Amino acid sequence: MTADATPVHPEETPAPFPRLDRAAIEALVRAGQRLLVQGGMGIHASDGLAGKVARHRGARLVGVGTISAVLKTPEQLRGEIRRARAEAPGGFVGVNLMAAINKDDFEALARVSIEEKVSFLVQGAGISREIVRWCREGGVPFCGIVSSGRLAAMYEKWGADFVVAEGAEAGGHIGDIGHPLPTLVDEVIAATSLPVIAAGGVDAADVSRFLAAGAAGVQMATRFLACSDGDVHPAFKQMHLAKREDDVVIITSCVKGMKARAVRNAFTERLARGEAVPPRSKLWWFGKDGYRGRRGSCIQCLGEGLCKARASGFKESFCITDALLEAAVHGDTEAGLFYTGQSITRIGERDASDLPRAAEILTDLEQRLADEARPSDAGSQARPAAVGAAA
Numbered sequence: 001m002t003a004d005a006t007p008v009h010p011e012e013t014p015a016p017f018p019r020l021d022r023a024a025i026e027a028l029v030r031a032g033q034r035l036l037v038q039g040g041m042g043i044h045a046s047d048g049l050a051g052k053v054a055r056h057r058g059a060r061l062v063g064v065g066t067i068s069a070v071l072k073t074p075e076q077l078r079g080e081i082r083r084a085r086a087e088a089p090g091g092f093v094g095v096n097l098m099a100a101i102n103k104d105d106f107e108a109l110a111r112v113s114i115e116e117k118v119s120f121l122v123q124g125a126g127i128s129r130e131i132v133r134w135c136r137e138g139g140v141p142f143c144g145i146v147s148s149g150r151l152a153a154m155y156e157k158w159g160a161d162f163v164v165a166e167g168a169e170a171g172g173h174i175g176d177i178g179h180p181l182p183t184l185v186d187e188v189i190a191a192t193s194l195p196v197i198a199a200g201g202v203d204a205a206d207v208s209r210f211l212a213a214g215a216a217g218v219q220m221a222t223r224f225l226a227c228s229d230g231d232v233h234p235a236f237k238q239m240h241l242a243k244r245e246d247d248v249v250i251i252t253s254c255v256k257g258m259k260a261r262a263v264r265n266a267f268t269e270r271l272a273r274g275e276a277v278p279p280r281s282k283l284w285w286f287g288k289d290g291y292r293g294r295r296g297s298c299i300q301c302l303g304e305g306l307c308k309a310r311a312s313g314f315k316e317s318f319c320i321t322d323a324l325l326e327a328a329v330h331g332d333t334e335a336g337l338f339y340t341g342q343s344i345t346r347i348g349e350r351d352a353s354d355l356p357r358a359a360e361i362l363t364d365l366e367q368r369l370a371d372e373a374r375p376s377d378a379g380s381q382a383r384p385a386a387v388g389a390a391a
């Protein structure tokens with residue numbers, strides 16, 4: 001990030017969000033509260049959710065919203081951050097930034113997040129040490145997403161404030177397909193003294209179990225795709241209803257050939273047959289200026305050498321930007337790629353008109369925790385969360 005970076009609209013920069021650093025999380029845990037983090041979802045899938053989740057402050061759960069920076073212009077990201085701040089004054093709102101995206105976008109979007117002093121910055125899909133430094137210099141807490149205890153220990157050494165342990169049941173790209181969440185959480189808690197958030201396939205019925213295992217909170221993403229007041233296309237919500245195990249597939253993504261979980265449809269069947277799906281123009285979504293001025297059909301959204309489609313001259317794999325935009329923004333159920341988590345099969349509503357608001361998901365979880373704790377309130381918190389518990 002260039003040293004002379006100046007805010008785009010300095011006069012409009014309002015008061016900062018509260019910091020979600022290690023000390024703040026440890027204080028909440030000591031007070032008997034845990035975090036319910038809404039996972040950031042790229043390519044506009046989680047737009048509109050962060051402020052609605054961050055408004056929740058219950059006796060047992062504190063809502064934390066995450067905005068995805070991926071494939072936003074700096075102006076779009078700034079707008080989404082300010083929207084969340086207006087919806088949840090004083091709430092915890094962070095930004096998810098994938099290290100796998102191209103360097104210029106990565107720097108520009110990190111800069112906006114730091115200027116806006118979001119509650120935390122979380123890094124998924126790739127590892128950049130630079131961003132930990134930028135966060136430290138900018139006074140923004142940093143969180144790493146980890147798929148092993150070794151990675152958690154590394155992030156602790158680098159100065160992270162907390163980690164999200166993301167198991168194989170997660171939606172979208174999967175760090176380690178062989179590492180289910182229950183064993184991963186134990187491994188990560190043993191490897192670090194940082195607060196640990198459990199993510200991947202978590203459903204309402206699982207929350208107390210991961211908290212009892214010592215997690216400082218849980219992260220859910222898939223459940224929030226199927227709520228009535230997120231911005232994602234209505235067809236994306238519909239694709240999340242009444243699904244069974246055989247509606248969920250693991251694909252090989254163009255991003256470094258990582259595995260990813262998605263809803264089975266005509267697009268995933270094409271991939272299963274080994275068809276290549278090269279990029280086409282993005283102008284239909286980004287308007288007359290194109291994507292930040294680039295009008296070519298491949299917008300080079302990923303970092304150097306990370307896109308399998310581009311590396312093969314578009315003869316293999318597929319364009320992830322097209323496929324995910326078709327799903328989240330266009331709602332094309334045939335040509336879109338609908339990322340999802342394993343908990344999709346546990347979404348109870350069968351009709352889109354029955355979907356709860358994001359706030360209702362939080363109040364239901366809060367109520368459920370209270371009900372589960374009632375028989376022996378002391379027993380439910382028997383094992384203290386991983387505050388200072390490890391290493």
Ligand SMILES: Cc1cc2nc3c(=O)[nH]c(=O)nc-3n(C[C@H](O)[C@H](O)[C@H](O)COP(=O)(O)O)c2cc1C
Pocket residue numbers: 039040041042043045068070096098123124125145166169170171172173199200201202219220221222223338339340341342343
């Ligand atoms: C549609 C979709 C898009 C996602 N995009 C991202 C992303 O851009 N960056 C990231 O770190 N995680 C991403 N994830 C992972 C989620 O943030 C979350 O950690 C994970 O899915 C586990 O929660 P879940 O099992 O409740 O979905 C995505 C998940 C889904 C379903």
